[in-house]
Amino acid sequence: MKKSEAKTLRQALRPGDGFVLILFLGLALGSFWASDFLSAKVKIDANLTASIMVNHHEVGVKKLAEAATFDIQGAFGAMTLQIANNGIRVQRSSCPNQVCVRQGAARRPGEMLVCVPNRLVILIQGYAPPLDRAPQESRGDAVTH
Secondary structure, eight states, rough: HHHHHHHHHHHHOHHEEEEEHHHHHHHHHHHHHHHHHHHHHHHHHTTTTEEEEEEEEEEEEEESSOHHHHHHHSSEEEEEEEEEEEEEEEEESSSSSHHHHTTTOOTTTTTTTEEETTTEEEEEEEEEOOOOOOOOOOSSOOOOO
């Protein structure tokens, strides 16, 4: 590059151009970090399984990464379980109060779904990544005098 071309380039730049350049580079580098983070999450989710037990006997183990809907026979009657979006939920149950249906989906290792009348327990198992920060000390949820 000749000296006259460099001088012309410097004259063409404005003060805000440096900010735009830094912003563009930050977004480009951030997209690489985000893609690494998302691919790591997919790998973690692929290892999660749901252990399904009825009346203290394991009746199946299902991967949460594979969408499915299936029926099982509980102690009280038939139930329909649904696996979707890396989670499992009770879609339909023969129990009277439907508490298990209203529980929603379980997605994290250690979470459980329970239907007491049908004697159903679903336990999510797999690897849970460690927290990036230490859990904060609880200050309680009520004030008493």
